[in-house]
Amino acid sequence: MPTIEYKGKTFEVDEDGFLVKGLEEWCQEWVEYVKELEGIEELTEDHWKVINVLQDYFKKNGIAPMVRVLSKVTGYPLKKIYELFPSGPGKGACKMAGLPKPTGCV
């Protein structure tokens, strides 16, 4: 597994750049690292709201929320989520939140 060094921290990631150990290794630096990757200029409160909802839901349920649940809880329609995270809720927001890589026939 490749590792990424960023601002003095080391992250173990898979080939798509998702954290292999998930929330265990997740921290502020990871968020900033993904922010650069994603071409997000500035992290706003809206970004953090999505990240927090994802993490809370994952801690409580063991899975990432369905897109409709994410929209309903945050109050952001899918279009807005794409505006915040250009790669979308899976590759963008879940990666930044430290959730496991989405699986299935994606």
Added chain:
Amino acid sequence: MSEKTYDPIYDQPYDPTLAEKLYNPKKPMENRITDIGPPKYDQFFPPVIKKNYGKWVSHEILEPGVLKYKSETGDVVYVVRCGTPRLITTDYIREICDIADKYCDGYVRWTTRNNIEFHVTDEETLRALMDDLKGRKHPGGSYKFPIGGTGASVTNIVHTQGWVHCHTPATDASGVVKAVMDDLFEYFGSHRLPAQVRIALACCLNMCGAVHCSDIAILGIHRKPPLVEDDRITGVCEIPLAIAACPLGAIKPATVEIEGKKIKTVRVNEKRCMFCGNCYTMCPAMPLADGEGDGIAILVGGKVSNRISAPKFSKLVIPYLPNEPPRWPSVVKAIRHILEVYEKHARKYERIGDWIERIGWEKWFELTEIPFTEKSIDDYRLAYDTYRTSTHFKFTNHVAVK
């Protein structure tokens, strides 16, 4: 293309550096074009197709692989259908384009079974095109553009990714397809079968493509339960998804201790597992591919058309044949055998499924001498409907009469 096109991008010469010029990784959303969809289909119509769109009167098959369509305007168009391996290089596509430029004014199309079709409007060009196609071969000797696939033939095999690109296969796709089509090549360029025979392959029972509704289906299967990688499952899996992925409820959550740490994981009830691999699709820490365990199952009797009988699902007749790369001789032999028995016994217009339903499954197993195993007996939820609730049956060699 002389006529006005819908999409301005096709009026300009292709600029391979354009994407790089437009894309700035620092600002990925700048200059971004999205939601433009595919180009409109009719801008790629050959002029004769465009002119006679919706006016076709009749067609005939002149010879295997060659069709002739007549329009009410009096126009005719000849179509030459060629097999392709589906997985192809840009060099090969360029060669197709060269042929299309030479004979078809640059127009060409692909069929829903990944054959190529060239359109010409006069017989002289048709003959020249066919002679040209027949002469083109790969350095290894195989035809680049074999002509056929029409009428009561075995046309191209709808298939999947296999070991070329997918992570859940139980067998290969391209390799098996090449081996089978080599063996059945005579059926591709002839019309000697009672009806068309559709063969499809899927490398796992996700069944991408058409295996569930094909006359003969080749399906990759596993025979061993998944391994659970406890040391990494928590990080890479959403465990409830893996549990819900199981059609038989064989997976349950568990906690194990590794190096003094309690870790959430799952356990598989191996007696319940039927090796479908759905859990691996959802959870990368549950791999189940196995060199000796994996292999191929053969299903027969499916179809999608409504002609005479309703569409049918294909049914399992050979539960397991080993993976034997690179030529899969057992699979090739089994498929040829099924095809030959069908060719010999079925009536005209009867698809394989129609034929089997007429003679009865017990008679079909007797004719083909394929051993009937308990693996063909359905045991999943709605299985009852597939059992025989009637006294109507024929005595076959499966019944020992004393």
